[in-house]
Amino acid sequence: MDQGRRPNKFIANRNNKIYMDxxxxxxxxxxxxxxxxxxxxxxGVCRDWKLQISTPFFAHNQxxxxxxxxxxxxxxxxxxxxxxxxxxxxxxxPDPSLQFLPEPVDIRxxxxxxxCCQGRTGEQPYYICNPATKQWKKLPKxxxxxxxxxxxxxxxxxxxxxxxxxxxxxxxxxxxxxxxAYEFEIYSSSEGSxxxxxxxxxxxxxxxxxxxxxxxxIVYWLSKMGGGGIVFFDLTMxxxxxxxxxxxxxxxxxxxxxxxxxxxxxxxxxxxxSNSYTNTMGMNSRVKAWDRKLHVNLSDRSELGxxxxxxxxxxxxxxxxxxxxxxxxxRCDRALHTYDMxxxxxxxxxxxxxxxVRFFGYVNSLVEI
Amino acid sequence: xxxxxxxxDNKIFEVEELVAVQSETIKSLVxxxxxxxxxxxxxxxxxxxxxVLDWCKNHVDMKLDEEKLKEYEDKFIExxxxxxxxLLLAANYLNIKDLLNRACQKxxxxxxxxxxxxxxxxLNIVNDFSPEEEEEIRKENLWAFEE
Numbered sequence: 021m022d023q024g025r026r027p028n029k030f031i032a033n034r035n036n037k038i039y040m041d042x043x044x045x046x047x048x049x050x051x052x053x054x055x056x057x058x059x060x061x062x063x064g065v066c067r068d069w070k071l072q073i074s075t076p077f078f079a080h081n082q083x084x085x086x087x088x089x090x091x092x093x094x095x096x097x098x099x100x101x102x103x104x105x106x107x108x109x110x111x112x113x114p115d116p117s118l119q120f121l122p123e124p125v126d127i128r129x130x131x132x133x134x135x136c137c138q139g140r141t142g143e144q145p146y147y148i149c150n151p152a153t154k155q156w157k158k159l160p161k162x163x164x165x166x167x168x169x170x171x172x173x174x175x176x177x178x179x180x181x182x183x184x185x186x187x188x189x190x191x192x193x194x195x196x197x198x199x200x201a202y203e204f205e206i207y208s209s210s211e212g213s214x215x216x217x218x219x220x221x222x223x224x225x226x227x228x229x230x231x232x233x234x235x236x237x238i239v240y241w242l243s244k245m246g247g248g249g250i251v252f253f254d255l256t257m258x259x260x261x262x263x264x265x266x267x268x269x270x271x272x273x274x275x276x277x278x279x280x281x282x283x284x285x286x287x288x289x290x291x292x293x294s295n296s297y298t299n300t301m302g303m304n305s306r307v308k309a310w311d312r313k314l315h316v317n318l319s320d321r322s323e324l325g326x327x328x329x330x331x332x333x334x335x336x337x338x339x340x341x342x343x344x345x346x347x348x349x350x351r352c353d354r355a356l357h358t359y360d361m362x363x364x365x366x367x368x369x370x371x372x373x374x375x376x377v378r379f380f381g382y383v384n385s386l387v388e389i
Numbered sequence: 390x391x392x393x394x395x396x397x398d399n400k401i402f403e404v405e406e407l408v409a410v411q412s413e414t415i416k417s418l419v420x421x422x423x424x425x426x427x428x429x430x431x432x433x434x435x436x437x438x439x440x441v442l443d444w445c446k447n448h449v450d451m452k453l454d455e456e457k458l459k460e461y462e463d464k465f466i467e468x469x470x471x472x473x474x475x476l477l478l479a480a481n482y483l484n485i486k487d488l489l490n491r492a493c494q495k496x497x498x499x500x501x502x503x504x505x506x507x508x509x510x511x512l513n514i515v516n517d518f519s520p521e522e523e524e525e526i527r528k529e530n531l532w533a534f535e536e
Contacts, residue, residue, distance in 0.1 A: 042474055043512040045481045046496060049489060053497035060533035064505040064526045067517050085490075110501040114532040 047072055052081040055090060055384035056152035057112040076183065076388055079153075083133060083178040083185075083387035089345050091382045093151075095127050096374040098140065103151075103382075104369055106347070106358065111384045113151040120154040121147055127378065129189075129232065131174040133385025136189055138170075146189065146207075148174070148389060151382070155389045159189070162214045164205050166193045173232035173239045175255075178387065185387050186210050190239055190253065192227040200224045204253055204260070217253075221260045225251050230378045233271045233344070235278045240271055250280075265310065267291050272344035274361075279313060281343030283330040283350055286319035288359065290343065316359060323366055327352055341379040349379070392419070393427040394442075400435035401427060404442055411445040413484035432482045437475040440465075444488050466495045473499075504534075 040048075047069060051059065059082065063070040072078055090111035095101040103116035118125060118137065125137035125147060137147045149156035166172075176187035187209045195201040202221040207214045221227075224245055231242035240252045240263065250263040250271070267289065269282025278293040292313040318327055330339050341356070342349040348359040349369070356369040373379075390406040392415070410416040418424045430438065444465060451458040468476070473495060480489040500508060509516055518526070527534055 040481055042478060043514055045477055046493075046500075046512060049481070050477075050493035050496045050500070053494045054501050057533050058501040060530045062505060062508060063530065064518070064523060064534075065508050065516075066514050069514075070526070085494075107502070108536050112532065114530075 052078065052085040054082070055086060055088075055107075055111040056082075056386050057384060058110045059386065060152075079386040079388050080183050083385045084180055086385060087132060087178070087383055089342075089347060089381040089383055091384060092342060092349065093127050093130065093135070093380045093382055094371075094373055094377050096377045098124075098126070100124065101127050102371075104356075104371055106367075106369075113384070114154065115151065118149070118151060121149060121156055122158075127380055128170065128172045129174040129230070130380040130382055131176040131187070131234070132178060133383045133387045134174060134176050134185065134187060134389070135380070135382070136172060136174045148187070148189075148209075150385070150387055150389060152384055153386060153388070157389050159207055160213065162191070162205050162207070163216055164193060164203065165196065166191050166205070169229045171227035171229045171232060171241055173234055173241070175234045175239070176387075178385075183388075185389055188255070190232075190255070192221070192232075192241060192251075192253065195220060198222070202227055202260075206255075217258055219253070219258050219260050221251060221253075223262065225249070225262065227251060230380075231271055233273055233278070235273050236276065238278075240278055242268070242271060263293075263309075265291075267310070270340040270343045272342070274313070274344060274346075279343060280310075281340050281348055283318075283339040286317065286327060286329055288314070288316040288318065288340070288348060288350060290314040290348075314361065321366060323368070324352065324357055325355070338375075338377070338379075341377075342381050344381060347381075392424055394438065395427050395429045396433055396435040396438045397431050398435050400438075402435075402438060402442060404445075405449075408442065408445045408449050411448060411485055412441075413486070415483065430483070433479045434475070437472075437479045440472070440476060441479050441483065441485070441488065445485065448487065462491055466491055470499065 051072065059073050063073050090107055091103060091105040093101050093103055100117040103113055105111045121137065123139045123141065125139055127135055127137050129136045133150060135149050135151055137149065139145050143161060146159040147156050148159060171192040173190050174187060176185060189207040191205050192202050195203045204217040204219065205214055206217065225243040226245060228242040228244055233240055237256045238252050238254045240250050243249045243251045250265050252263055253260045265280055267280050267282055269280045272279045272281060274292065279290050281288065281290045290313040291310045293309055294311045295309045318324060340348065340350045346360055346362045350357055351373065354372040356371065356373060358367040358369060391403050392406055392409045394402045394404060406419065410419060415428065418428060447461050451461060473492060477492040477496060480492055508514065
């Protein structure tokens with residue numbers, strides 16, 4: 021550092037932020053951009069840093085400033101969960117198998133640093149937890165029976181105004197009263213209670229668990245029916261409908277828009293929903309809603325090793341496991357590969373996964389529940 | 390309307406008011422009616438000020454084109470550590486929120502993999518923990534110190 025250019029901090033009142041030292045600026049403004057693991061480690065730098073990092077106000081700032089998915093939880097069958105980090109040095113959690121929870125759980129959904137898990141015995145309660153801080157909360161029992169493999173989506177968007185995390189958990193479940201219909205029950209953390217929506221989905225779709233994503237107040241799931249398709253629930257309008265999509269694949273969110281990412285032939289394709297107003301059109305409206313966002317050829321990449329030629333059923337076999345933000349995670353047999361859409365680089369994750377693995381993106385946030 | 394800014398090494402920069410008021414510090418001076426003469430900025434040298442003003446100008450020009458602006462910002466922040474620290478200090482002094490945030494994000498990316506000892510060395514921070522205190526922090530958060 022060039023000492024001659026540093027502002028002389030003895031000139032002005034120490035509280036005058038104009039004359040803040042470089043390390044003071046970094047402590048106050050740059051630390052909230054770090055992932056949780058780095059921050060726990062930096063508690064050891066000095067007393068000021070330890071104090072700064074340990075306050076609830078700091079946790080609030082960090083959850084608002086750091087939102088990159090840098091790690092993934094995987095779980096197969098009834099085995100304990102495991103954690104994969106894209107950068108193990110800076111992103112990580114103390115207890116990947118979530119043993120800090122009161123019972124063994126199945127991870128159901130994840131959103132911005134919070135996980136929703138479900139116990140396996142008795143009433144199979146839902147838990148919301150932050151795996152970095154090991155804070156957890158057991159949710160009250162829902163009114164309806166959600167079935168054995170519920171299609172859940174956790175919605176948590178950090179906000180500058182809310183110091184306590186406000187989140188919603190929506191479950192799409194087969195109706196007990198009507199055939200071929202789905203109902204929706206929503207938990208709101210601010211109300212502390214569940215509500216069953218008056219809106220129901222009729223029409224022989226099957227909401228796929230672990231497929232759901234939330235974008236701008238609308239929750240989308242993949243639907244298993246015929247050639248695929250997407251179904252959604254609009255939380256604001258309380259409406260549910262089918263969404264036409266020519267492509268089957270992994271749902272995600274990129275630049276604030278819904279995307280579908282699939283592997284076909286020897287390529288990855290990402291389609292983005294650019295005209296979401298088509299939600300309000302008739303069920304079979306064929307107005308062009310989707311745009312091609314990205315097409316990546318995999319065949320000329322020697323670093324990927326021998327590739328299968330993905331077929332239409334590749335999605336059923338879960339070829340693309342995660343595709344949101346800047347990261348795509350896809351599998352070749354048991355190996356996991358990553359593609360960074362910003363740097364256009366491929367990577368390989370050093371672990372193998374089972375065929376039936378459930379995969380969840382995770383943000384290393386300090387958010388307090 | 391144009392404003393005149395003077396860097397620490399006495400170079401004068403003539404800038405459109407619309408561009409300069411991206412700095413909350415300069416904005417307050419303008420609003421208080423103190424911006425008629427040359428505004429001295431003793432904490433920012435000409436090299437850094439030029440970069441800062443380029444940021445401000447592009448943020449006015451590309452305000453409506455989010456993608457183009459993002460591309461510009463990504464390219465702008467690819468500088469070496471010394472320049473980055475100068476930008477950080479200037480953005481804080483001039484109170485330019487988006488530049489401060491972007492520079493902080495870049496600094497965070499540079500620091501995130503380091504050990505506490507490396508952080509202290511890079512930023513000239515004194516270790517005011519006793520060896521026992523330091524050991525306790527390490528033990529409490531052992532997972533964070535491992536890869």
